[in-house]
Amino acid sequence: MPINVTLDIMLAKRKMALNKLSEKVGVTPSNLSILKTGKARGVRFSTLEKLCGALDCQPGDLLEYLPADGQDDPCPELGAEA
Amino acid sequence: MKLTKATILLKAVLAVSAVLLGLVLFGGVPAYLQHVIHIRPSLAVWDYWMRAYATLIALPVWGVMVLLWRAFDTIPKNTAFCVENARRFIRIAQLAVADLVLVVALWIFLYFGGALPAFIAIWLMCATYVGIVAAIVFYVLGGLVRKAAELKQDNDMTI
Numbered sequence: 001m002p003i004n005v006t007l008d009i010m011l012a013k014r015k016m017a018l019n020k021l022s023e024k025v026g027v028t029p030s031n032l033s034i035l036k037t038g039k040a041r042g043v044r045f046s047t048l049e050k051l052c053g054a055l056d057c058q059p060g061d062l063l064e065y066l067p068a069d070g071q072d073d074p075c076p077e078l079g080a081e082a
Numbered sequence: 083m084k085l086t087k088a089t090i091l092l093k094a095v096l097a098v099s100a101v102l103l104g105l106v107l108f109g110g111v112p113a114y115l116q117h118v119i120h121i122r123p124s125l126a127v128w129d130y131w132m133r134a135y136a137t138l139i140a141l142p143v144w145g146v147m148v149l150l151w152r153a154f155d156t157i158p159k160n161t162a163f164c165v166e167n168a169r170r171f172i173r174i175a176q177l178a179v180a181d182l183v184l185v186v187a188l189w190i191f192l193y194f195g196g197a198l199p200a201f202i203a204i205w206l207m208c209a210t211y212v213g214i215v216a217a218i219v220f221y222v223l224g225g226l227v228r229k230a231a232e233l234k235q236d237n238d239m240t241i
Binding site: 031034042044 | 241
């Protein structure tokens with residue numbers, strides 16, 4: 001899927017376990033696991049808000065766009081700047 | 083009315099319908115055939131075949147009742163919108179078509195055999211109409227439930 005959820009990276013940065021995050025945001029560990037492993041079909045804004053609040057980060061820290069094979073990078077100038 | 087109570091009522095209707103069908107098949111049909119043979123003894127040779135035909139036409143109806151019973155089981159469990167139910171409804175439509183073919187075959191047989199009294203013709207007409215309606219309705223219902231199952235899965239997988 002082109003949209004990748006980098007929840008595991010953020011959890012590692014904040015040194016937080018999945019169960020602890022689950023208690024903070026009120027989402028079951030199994031649902032968070034679905035999100036973490038990229039099996040989710042979508043994320044509600046309300047869930048994203050709670051995750052950002054619990055992990056003290058921005059939505060962009062949790063989601064990244066990976067173009068599918070063969071597609072050009074839609075923002076080549078940003079890639080060049082980085 | 084809660085879903086559990088509604089499901090129990092639906093299943094009760096199915097159970098009563100199955101019993102009624104059994105009474106018609108094993109009581110009403112033989113009694114009618116005996117009456118016909120009494121009036122026209124030459125038709126006695128068809129007695130076995132007509133009973134066999136009546137059983138054959140009842141089998142898909144009982145099959146439909148079994149499928150509906152299993153579909154109704156999913157309602158109180160909140161899993162009614164699932165691919166399995168969509169398949170059940172398509173299968174019911176197929177059974178309705180099978181019964182329809184049998185009814186039309188009997189209609190043609192009796193018409194060309196010159197043994198089609200008015201009330202039998204009316205019964206066959208009603209059975210044909212019910213078969214067509216059932217096939218169309220359950221085919222459409224199967225498609226709708228499949229679409230709903232896909233939407234539910236999308237919703238369930240949206241965190």
